[in-house]
Amino acid sequence: MIDxxxxxxxxxxxxxxxxxxxxDEFALTEGRIYLDGNSLGAxxxxxxxxxxxxxxxxxxxxxxxxxxxxxxxxxxxxLGTRIGRLIGAAPGQVTVCDSISVNLMKLISGAxxxxxxxxRILSTEDNFPTDLYVAQGxxxxxxxxxxxxxxxxxxxxxxxxxxxxxxxxxxQVDFRTGVRFDLADMTARAHAVGALxxxxxxxxxxxxxxxxxxxxxxxxxxxxxxxxxxxxxxxxFLYVAExxxxxxxxxxxxxxLSGWMGDARPFEFDGRYAPASGIDRYLVGTPPILxxxxxxxxLDVFDxxxxxxxxxxxxxxxxxxxxxxxxxxxxxxxxxxxxRRGEDCxxxxxxxxxxxxxxxxxxxxxxxVGDFRAPDLLRVGLTPLYLRFVDIFDAACRIEALLxxxxxxxxxxxxxxxxx
Amino acid sequence: MIDxxxxxxxxxxxxxxxxxxxxDEFALTEGRIYLDGNSLGAxxxxxxxxxxxxxxxxxxxxxxxxxxxxxxxxxxxxLGTRIGRLIGAAPGQVTVCDSISVNLMKLISGAxxxxxxxxRILSTEDNFPTDLYVAQGxxxxxxxxxxxxxxxxxxxxxxxxxxxxxxxxxxQVDFRTGVRFDLADMTARAHAVGALxxxxxxxxxxxxxxxxxxxxxxxxxxxxxxxxxxxxxxxxFLYVAExxxxxxxxxxxxxxLSGWMGDARPFEFDGRYAPASGIDRYLVGTPPILxxxxxxxxLDVFDxxxxxxxxxxxxxxxxxxxxxxxxxxxxxxxxxxxxRRGEDCxxxxxxxxxxxxxxxxxxxxxxxVGDFRAPDLLRVGLTPLYLRFVDIFDAACRIEALLxxxxxxxxxxxxxxxxx
Numbered sequence: 001m002i003d004x005x006x007x008x009x010x011x012x013x014x015x016x017x018x019x020x021x022x023x024d025e026f027a028l029t030e031g032r033i034y035l036d037g038n039s040l041g042a043x044x045x046x047x048x049x050x051x052x053x054x055x056x057x058x059x060x061x062x063x064x065x066x067x068x069x070x071x072x073x074x075x076x077x078x079l080g081t082r083i084g085r086l087i088g089a090a091p092g093q094v095t096v097c098d099s100i101s102v103n104l105m106k107l108i109s110g111a112x113x114x115x116x117x118x119x120r121i122l123s124t125e126d127n128f129p130t131d132l133y134v135a136q137g138x139x140x141x142x143x144x145x146x147x148x149x150x151x152x153x154x155x156x157x158x159x160x161x162x163x164x165x166x167x168x169x170x171x172q173v174d175f176r177t178g179v180r181f182d183l184a185d186m187t188a189r190a191h192a193v194g195a196l197x198x199x200x201x202x203x204x205x206x207x208x209x210x211x212x213x214x215x216x217x218x219x220x221x222x223x224x225x226x227x228x229x230x231x232x233x234x235x236x237f238l239y240v241a242e243x244x245x246x247x248x249x250x251x252x253x254x255x256x257l258s259g260w261m262g263d264a265r266p267f268e269f270d271g272r273y274a275p276a277s278g279i280d281r282y283l284v285g286t287p288p289i290l291x292x293x294x295x296x297x298x299l300d301v302f303d304x305x306x307x308x309x310x311x312x313x314x315x316x317x318x319x320x321x322x323x324x325x326x327x328x329x330x331x332x333x334x335x336x337x338x339x340r341r342g343e344d345c346x347x348x349x350x351x352x353x354x355x356x357x358x359x360x361x362x363x364x365x366x367x368x369v370g371d372f373r374a375p376d377l378l379r380v381g382l383t384p385l386y387l388r389f390v391d392i393f394d395a396a397c398r399i400e401a402l403l404x405x406x407x408x409x410x411x412x413x414x415x416x417x418x419x420x
Numbered sequence: 421m422i423d424x425x426x427x428x429x430x431x432x433x434x435x436x437x438x439x440x441x442x443x444d445e446f447a448l449t450e451g452r453i454y455l456d457g458n459s460l461g462a463x464x465x466x467x468x469x470x471x472x473x474x475x476x477x478x479x480x481x482x483x484x485x486x487x488x489x490x491x492x493x494x495x496x497x498x499l500g501t502r503i504g505r506l507i508g509a510a511p512g513q514v515t516v517c518d519s520i521s522v523n524l525m526k527l528i529s530g531a532x533x534x535x536x537x538x539x540r541i542l543s544t545e546d547n548f549p550t551d552l553y554v555a556q557g558x559x560x561x562x563x564x565x566x567x568x569x570x571x572x573x574x575x576x577x578x579x580x581x582x583x584x585x586x587x588x589x590x591x592q593v594d595f596r597t598g599v600r601f602d603l604a605d606m607t608a609r610a611h612a613v614g615a616l617x618x619x620x621x622x623x624x625x626x627x628x629x630x631x632x633x634x635x636x637x638x639x640x641x642x643x644x645x646x647x648x649x650x651x652x653x654x655x656x657f658l659y660v661a662e663x664x665x666x667x668x669x670x671x672x673x674x675x676x677l678s679g680w681m682g683d684a685r686p687f688e689f690d691g692r693y694a695p696a697s698g699i700d701r702y703l704v705g706t707p708p709i710l711x712x713x714x715x716x717x718x719l720d721v722f723d724x725x726x727x728x729x730x731x732x733x734x735x736x737x738x739x740x741x742x743x744x745x746x747x748x749x750x751x752x753x754x755x756x757x758x759x760r761r762g763e764d765c766x767x768x769x770x771x772x773x774x775x776x777x778x779x780x781x782x783x784x785x786x787x788x789v790g791d792f793r794a795p796d797l798l799r800v801g802l803t804p805l806y807l808r809f810v811d812i813f814d815a816a817c818r819i820e821a822l823l824x825x826x827x828x829x830x831x832x833x834x835x836x837x838x839x840x
Contacts, residue, residue: 027480036484043480051710055471059652060447060463063789064456072652099705101679102522109561125691130680130705133693137678141529142561151691176689225706232479232492232709258557259521260550268794269596271545271571273553285519285550286645289652290471291710369483374688 001404002328002397010320013389019313025301026386033391035370038203038348038381041229041298050297051231054290066289075292076283082299083228083237086307087201087220088211094239095279096292097261100202100221103238104134104169106255106282107219111167111196112147113254114244118166119146122195124154128171131200135169154179158189165195172210173203173346176373178338180346184215191216202226205237207347208314209307212239219244227347227383228302230295235288245278259284301385313384315342317392321349321380324396330403337377350379355408359399362408368395421824422748422817430740433809439733445721446806453811455790458623458768458801461649461718470717471651474710486709495712496703502719503648503657506727507621507640508631513665515699516657516712517681520622520641523658524554524589526675526702527639531587531616532567533674534664538586539566542615544574548595551620555589574599578609585615592630593623593766596793598758600766604635611636622646625657627767628734629727632659639664647767647803648722650715655708665698679704721805733804735762737812741769741800744816750823757797770799775828779819782828788815 014020027043028034034042058066067073080094087094097103108121121135135149152160161168168190173180187197196218204210206227212220220239224230240248248254255275260266261283264276275281319342325334334351353359353376360372370380380395402408434440447463448454454462478486487493500514507514517523528541541555555569572580581588588610593600603619610617616638624630626647632640640659644650660668668674675695680686681703684696695701739762745754754771773779773796780792790800800815822828 029481034483040479040484040487042483043475048475048480051471051475055463055468055651055714059460060468061449063454063462064460064791065784065789066652098518098522099679101681101705102518102677105677127691128680129683129686129689129691129693132691133678133680133683136693137672137676140672140678141676231475232486233706233712234708234710236705252557252560256557256561257522257525258553258560259519260548260553261521263549263553266549269549271547271549271552273549273556285521285656286653288654288708288711290654290714291708292653294475294710364485369485371484 002324002400004397007390007393010389010393013316017313017389019309019384020388022301022305023386023388028386032367032369033395035368035380035382035395037383038226039371040232041226042383042386043231044229044298044301046300047229047231047294047297051290051294054293072287072289075289075296076287077280079292079296079299080237080279082303083205086210086302087205087222087239088209088213089239090213090242092278093242093245094237095282096224096235096237096295097283097287098235100200100223100236101130101134102257102284103221103236103282104131104198105138106257107198107221107238107240108135108138108167108169109256110240110244110248110254111198111219113248113251114196115166118164119148120165121147121149121167121169122157122160122165123149123151123169124157125151126154126174126176127151127169128175128200128202131169131171161189161193161195163193165190165193167198168195169198171200171202175203176337176377176379177350178346178348180344183210183217187215187217203346203348206302208311217241224295228295229298231291234291234295238282240279240282249275249277255281257284261285261287305385310384314347314382317382317384317387317389318342318345318349320389321392321396324393325351325399328396328400330400333403334378334399347383348379348381350377352376353378358408358413359403361413362402362410363399365413366398366402368398422744422820424817427810427813430809430813433736437733437809439729439804440808442721442725443806443808448806452787452789453815455788455800455802455815457803458646459791460652461646462803462806463651464649464718464721466720467649467651467714467717471710471714474713492707492709495709495716496707497700499712499716499719500657500699502723503625506630506722507625507642507659508629508633509659510633510662512698513662514657514659515702516644516655516715517703517707518655520620520643520656521550521554522677522704523641523656523702524551524618525558526677527618527641527658527660528555528558528567528587528589529676530660530664530668530674531618531639533668533671534616535586538584539568540585541567541569541587541589542577542580542585543569543571543589544577545571546574546594546596547571547589548591548620548622551589551591581609581613581615583613585610585613587618588615589618591620591622595623596757596797596799597770598766598768600759600764603630603637607635607637623766623768626722628731637661644715648715649718651711654711654715658702660699660702669695669697675701677704681705681707725805730804734767734802737802737804737807737809738762738765738769740809741812741816744813745771745819748816748820750820753823754798754819767803768799768801770797772796773798778828778833779823781833782822782830783819785833786818786822788818
């Protein structure tokens with residue numbers, strides 16, 4: 001059994017943690033250890049406040065004038081600039097709109113427009129499904145002669161990356177195991193054969209430093225409601241490198257979701273679409289203001305954070321968790337599915353267990369909230385902004401206690417009727 | 421000058437109004453007359469409450485478990501069923517997702533898939549720009565041999581509607597003048613030449629009764645933040661007639677925005693997209709939960725409303741406004757741009773004025789909030805759910821007083837720096 005006396009060492013780590021004070025920024029429930037911030041971020045007080053202000057003061061108080069007086073119209077670009085800082089993108093290349101899926105459609109179209117004579121989109125078989133689905137949909141629409149998705153096991157990526165590839169489309173952090181691509185290295189390999197890159201940063205943005213400009217990445221998308229904490233279903237972001245914005249400026253098919261908010265002069269109500277210059281043309285419909293304002297509030301916390309510090313703490317939390325589980329009485333049952341070296345992993349640790357579903361549900365019932373990913377993964381998300389070292393210690397102890405007790409075999413945890 | 425003594429007659433109309441009690445459901449600001457509910461609906465108390473509950477209780481309290489425990493996952497279909505009642509659509513044909521613009525792309529693709537051998541999309545030159553823009557984008561992507569947008573003046577629609585037309589795409593209520601198409605009649609005309617119909621109900625849904633099923637309409641889209649009052653930028657809805665859902669079931673290109681939420685089994689994380697059956701395949705990314713919950717709250721008010729009563733009151737408000745302005749001292753300056761017969765008009769009245777921009781801004785400064793549409797329209801939205809007859813009387817008096825005083829010529833109202 002994990003020795004309870006060891007808890008003091010974890011308390012000591014918390015006492016020295018430079019990020020410890022950030023925990024107060026989060027609206028957490030006492031007694032619950034939330035290890036699913038990689039799926040839905042826990043609410044930040046400032047996000048809840050911004051949402052209330054947007055609804056009660058701006059919508060209610062200013063009504064239609066809030067588009068100007070509260071600068072609602074400027075939200076997508078304003079948020080884009082702030083998220084840009086977190087992913088290594090200079091201003092003017094990131095905006096906030098729609099969902100990752102919808103944004104993928106825009107960016108794959110853009111990549112194909114930049115690559116005449118090439119039609120292949122290369123990805124991994126284990127990519128997050130929506131990335132593959134959107135490419136499949138576009139391929140069905142355009143026909144395989146214009147857009148062809150090729151998926152390979154990740155160990156075959158290097159050999160599949162050749163001069164037929166228009167676009168290498170990868171998710172930086174695998175949603176199941178957390179295994180992380182070296183973004184700069186893979187981008188350079190793609191460029192070496194004339195391919196462009198589209199990075200899905202769903203599990204990267206706000207979790208650790210990303211350097212898109214430095215890597216000369218081409219396109220990226222990412223999520224507002226995971227590590228960035230904007231709230232359930234808030235819009236996604238997208239990144240287009242400045243050099244491509246310039247090259248694609250004239251071409252309508254390069255962003256075929258040509259809605260009125262992407263027009264150069266939307267309030268002139270002219271019937272002929274003329275794309276806005278720069279990143280603004282990636283907007284489509286009316287921005288989801290309430291959600292954007294919640295995300296804006298959440299980003300206030302990130303302004304005070306150095307993501308290098310977050311990464312340092314994450315590495316320590318991750319090592320501690322693995323070491324605790326592997327030194328526990330349940331080490332033989334819970335097999336590490338994530339890279340052992342923290343540097344090769346995103347902000348999560350996954351373990352295989354034959355009863356992972358029931359285990360996950362039983363843990364939730366005891367206040368340890370991770371999640372299950374089919375077929376056999378217990379996924380533990382690490383959010384260094386609010387997680388304490390003692391939380392990791394307590395979680396490991398309770399996982400050990402639960403599995404040794406067999407309480408997860410209670411029939412109420414058996415049926416997988418849940419959707420997420 | 422409008423005789424102030426006439427106000428008593430308007431007070432009497434309010435005293436008899438069966439909808440009068442609904443005003444209490446709205447979070448209005450005393451002293452302001454809000455005539456822009458056709459652009460951004462005024463907040464309903466229940467919408468603000470639902471938003472708070474979604475943020476503070478569900479997101480904060482239940483975190484990831486709210487997808488199940490608060491049935492977040494069921495929101496799009498649940499809202500679709502409730503909106504369906506307002507637009508004459510039986511359950512299973514309406515869902516809530518994305519923006520009108522994004523939804524148009526899905527539905528135009530679906531229409532083309534149903535019409536092999538036809539490529540033409542017919543619309544009016546004065547359609548809301550985003551409808552035309554999205555068709556232009558799809559045409560640029562697919563090429564004119566597969567998708568061609570033809571726009572004509574509305575008086576030429578009848579002659580342009582022939583057997584080359586795949587899809588007649590119309591907005592039922594013109595956003596400038598309010599002129600309203602007879603949805604059943606135009607649908608029948610389209611069907612007579614083998615064309616399908618796509619109706620943009622942005623200015624219809626929640627404003628007056630719409631009967632999509634009865635008209636055998638094919639496709640429709642509409643807005644959650646205008647008459648439905650869901651809040652700024654909440655998602656749109658879309659309608660696909662049951663017969664088309666069945667016919668299109670197998671075809672991937674019929675809804676090329678194939679995101680994970682439209683997959684039959686999104687939480688199995690399988691790499692091969694298999695469309696969900698029915699209307700669910702029109703979902704793309706993660707639903708915008710906070711916004712959907714606000715919309716759900718707003719719809720509570722509509723459950724208690726018969727839209728026939730709303731239409732009756734709107735006709736009375738509209739006639740009163742036109743009669744007051746045309747009997748005022750400014751009758752020669754403000755020219756009616758909307759149909760005189762209320763039955764031919766949506767829930768708004770527009771007047772032309774050479775200084776319409778300054779007039780609109782000056783009115784806002786005095787608490788009468790309408791809006792301006794280029795080049796010369798003062799647009800007055802009528803929302804019978806909260807507007808009183810005395811509001812119409814007071815607004816007409818203040819428009820008259822303002823124009824006769826010349827106060828709108830103050831330089832601070834001159835510069836069109838505003839975006840909406």
